[in-house]
Amino acid sequence: MKISDLVSDDAAYVSRKAWTDQRVYELEKKGIFAKAWLFLGHESQIKKPGDFVQAYMCETPIILARGEDNKIYANINSCSHRGLPVCRADHGNTKRFLCPYHNWSYKVDGSLVAIPQEKMLKTKPDKSLLGLKSVPRVESWRGMIFGCFDESVEPLESYLGDMRFYLDAFFERFNSGIEFIGAPHRWTINANWKLPMENQLGDVNHGPFLHSAVIPAEANEEIFAVGLSAVPKPGHGATFRLMPEGTPDAQIAWGMEGMGAILGGPEIEEYLFEIQAKSAERVGDIRSRMKGLTYGVYPNLSFLWSNTSFKVSHPRGPNKVEYWSWGVVPADAPDAIKKVLRTNYSSFFGPGGILEQEDSEAWMQQYIGSNIDFADDKPYFYGLGLGEEKAHSELPGMVSVTANEYYARAFFTRWRTALEAVADPSELIACSN
């Protein structure tokens, strides 16, 4: 099988090998993770000079930090001397990162400040050349910090393109933006990184089935009635319910569908209704009627609207993913309200979540199904709603009902193009039949 055979031209078929093959994974690193903007963290996590958090770009460990000059830096967490990680904590505030092996020490911006051995030597190494390897491009938008290993990548804002329209329906609802609360929950799952991504990119279609033990039928009826799937740019996606004009705020308000709000009482309701009441003024009429579901930003960032969480699917080989998720709350909410709203996330999602235990099991079983022999002539069907997506008069991108799998076809078309760009065209992927 050639690289171009992994995804059919109309993307209605995706090979099992796309999920399991080691060579395909290597091409993903080269063609996607070396070239795309990858999410690193949120500015609310590194407010003060010296604040840092760990991040990953694919399998490469990154330190994201605010330097003494108040600028944001992203560096590879590996000493220039022998390669050990110089930062061992998940997050914190420090003046120096110290390599444990020989105590080379670095500022949080990655510059090398001390080589203890040099005082015994005549020739002093040029420390300006021996800082941590920096991520060449780091940009933020709405507090979301991304990094890219490709110096010539397009600016972050144009990379996000019209996905910003949908992200702003959330971000711009809040006076002071949002805050990532606590360290990410880091969960290793025996699955390929693309499936958690696909799951949030547009696949709300599994909800009524995989999650029917917990999600009430009415919630799904609303999705059938007013749910939309938008693809502002191939690889990005947003699903939401566009509530009809005149829908009461209580039926649209962000946060009301989470367990925290359901159990939270009148104080929480009042807080959330007030945000909704101001939303038309802040984000315009159509976006004030958006009641989001799930979002995805190419290649591996996801967002859940109601169970408010950002997630990153960090590959660990074709057969493993380190799935990171953060609870997200309005930055200016009182602490007591933040504590309630964080449970909108953790009740249903994350490693202890009531819903996501079903997802992670499905993702693991999909890897097992993809890795079997003698079925490589039976690629997966991605053709639901083929060609039924259309431009929309008020919403950017291609728009369809949620059952349309255009979001995934667009992702895999972009994915195939990215792999073809770095593969030898004659290169073959071994198949069992």
Added chain:
Amino acid sequence: MSSRLERQYAVEQFYFNEARLLDGRQYRQWLSLVCETISYVMPARVNALVDNRQRGEESMIAIENELEDGNSMGCPIREESYAHLFVRVDRAYKINSWADNPPARTRRIIGNIEVLKDTDKSLSVSSNFHLFFARPGSDNFIYSGQRNDQLLVVNDGFKIAAREVIMDYANIDVPTLGLIF
């Protein structure tokens, strides 16, 4: 007030019975051991930055430094009420709770049961657990952790008024932390 030995025996029997109900998938019976005002929290566990000013002190490597618990402004893995536990129990008996169809086999050993504080009306109890978890179609896993409970004294024994579950993970490499521990 009963003697310390009798109290210790009663608490141990309560936990052994609880473990038997959970491993026997008798979750509804388990729920009857729980106060309707229960707080059930599993703090998140992070790799904390060592504070140089605490060098030489026990506080430098205190477990509390690693926990994002219910009182913190971090994000615990679980912060649940009776309603959450009710949903979990209810889910267990539905045919479409796919991660548990077929259900996992579990076996837990509860040990190091220590009554830390005992008034007539309530007790603070710490216990440890190892839990073997075998999910069909997947692998076998071991969960290890500590439970810090507040038990309420009731006529026929105890009820769980609060439980904090401290998991010993460095990386979460189990299929779910959504079990009842």
